[in-house]
Amino acid sequence: MSLISTLDRCVSLKIFGVFSKELGVTCIEAYDSSIVAVLEEIRATATLEGLAVLDLAAEADESVVMYSVGVAGPTTIATGRLLMTGQRGRPTHLVGQDGRPVLACPWVMAPGRPGGLLLWRSPRSPGWTQTDYGLAASVALMVRMTIGTAAGYSGIDHLTGVPNRRWFLDEADRRAERLDHDGAVASLLLIDVDNLKQLNASQGRELGDQLLVRVASQIRATVRPGDLVARVGPDEFAVWHDGMDHLTAAERADALCNGRLFHGSPEHPRVSLSIGIVSRAPGASDDVRGLLRRAYMAARDVKARGGSGWRVAQPSSQPGCSDAAE
Template sequence: MDTGIEAGSMQAVLRDALLDSRQRWRDLVEMAADLAWETDAEGRLTFVAPDPALGWRAAELLGQPAEVLLAPGDGGAPPFSPFRVERQRRGVRAWLRRADGSLACMSFAGVPLFGPDGQIAGARGVARDVTEEEERNAALAAALRREALTDAVLEEARAEVLADGMLAGAARALLPAIGAAGVAVLRRSGAELIPLVTLGDSLPGLVALAARAAKGASAGPRVILCPEGRPVLVAPARQPGQAEGLLLLWRAPGGRAWDEEEHALARAAADVIGIMLAHQALQAEMFRQARTDPLTGLMNRRAFLEEVSRRLDRLDRERRPGALFYIDLDNFKPVNDRLGHEAGDAALRAAAELLRGAVRPTDLVARLGGDEFAIWLDGADETIAARRAERLLADAPLALAHVSLDASQPLSFSIGIAVRAGSSGEGLSHMIVRADTAMYAAKRAGKSAWSLAPA
């Protein structure tokens, strides 16, 4: 009798010890892992802990293929399954679906289970939720890639001095760095978008496509489809106070879509290109100011002489003539002396406007200094030059009356003309001397006159 009681007590003790041990191990597993699992030979879940796991009730998962937890693979491909274990594994990562639809990155450790015949009869393992770690690592890797892209773009740009070369260098660096087949940088000028750089595969209808893309690119990179169906990644490239620019990147036909990381890379590249566009605008303005008379907006003496010298070589090759006008503003000194410098400046601006309107877009007009101006007429012979001078003298009294001192001393022009025959080889300095001499001859003739210098 005593023996039976003792045996029963022993069984109870052993049962309690076993239950306690199982609970201890269960607690330890649940504290050490976010998911403990076991599958059978068919890959169906036979054990899941804790309950719930990733928001799923164990009852929902037991008997289901373990792969129901896997997040979809990229491009519709079957995802890798950490539940299929043929040998012991540790540190294998996979993305699982939580019950609320969000994703969790899990780090798996697992071992295969073997049946009496030595064949795999299932698997057992645990997994830790490393989503935050994975996201931190992904963010760090993305930041490093953006930094590498920026460095590559800047490295190409540093080899250039002018902003146009910098933009081309940046585009060259972008093609391999972001996996694009083609790249373009455009700048808005008024209502137009002007391509500044285009590299790689051609993109039909680039400007029209960019105009459509510009309407929605202010918030950040976006993808639009070109007529061929390939995706074009568009990112705004601008700096505060500067004209709008656009960065366009496109794949080869049939290429893969642009992912979120590439959107971020395009944004980083566009920021750098925006700085280059601002630099380009600054260089263009400095170049304009270096070549422009600040009062009248005409070319200054240096720019005029450089441009005419360049054209003389072309005219020699084409055996075409050209005419130089050396112009003095008559009766300017009384305006300046008696009405003041503001009135004098207004007179100079009015004269400049008249001269500017008297020439073709291909001709040149400059203020040489003081009240002296110059005009270069491409392809003009003596007859054309004389007609142009007569027209200027006819228009001057009315056009300049509002800035003249009075009717007795009207502002007008004394014009000296030097015509250069095609292929004559005459230098610009010699033409200037001839035109200047002819201008003084017109002055001596009573002002408001023109004089043609002998060849």
């Protein structure tokens, strides 16, 4: 599908109108998936290999990638960064060293933060046309507006596009109060990505960042639309399930453990997860921070046994999907 068709589809589906009342959700709840959903929709309907939003004002020790979907080549992000640095203000393209046609749409996000939208196709794909330029610039403008509107809530992890720890704690506490009123249970998952520090040390932080984005995407694909997904630590995610007991939560954890994010290869090593599960009864004395600590301890216990599994943080805990690292 062309970028023209993609833009028409995005407008008709109101993907960029994530803050409209028609969606029946609050602004910050909608933003949980808004940016990544926009990028995923563009990638799928325009048959792109991937897209990324770059922040060129990032500190030296920070990744320039704010959001990313799809698979990038080893030089794709560097090529896009070069294009945005050299041609700020208008779209430009270049075929990377690996044969991927890369199109960069630069912008300046107030206050004075340069960045932009990066699009790329698979190696040896057709190049970009002038029509693509115009439509890509329009898409980039709407993505920029969406980011700018939501940035004021300052509750988002820029790498993965999911809420951060602070927002998760506040929102989960609010939900717990509502569940107490309704007499309903809840469950919380603490998902620890195994061996991320070692991966960053051996293969570079860029690959580790790509992995975190993939993990966040996999988690979102596994949970229900109304569940809360957040990045609560450098290599940790949390999921809050309204009205779900620990047995059903364990089934979700098992599905995550058995999912294949990457298959074993030097470029994309296989990923395993250590997951702690805690359930909350109506009127329980534990606040969300306490629940998170208990889930963390359960996940740490899984890691101590080799990782790649889940454990329920209660006396009747069961073994997870695997007791040994894979």
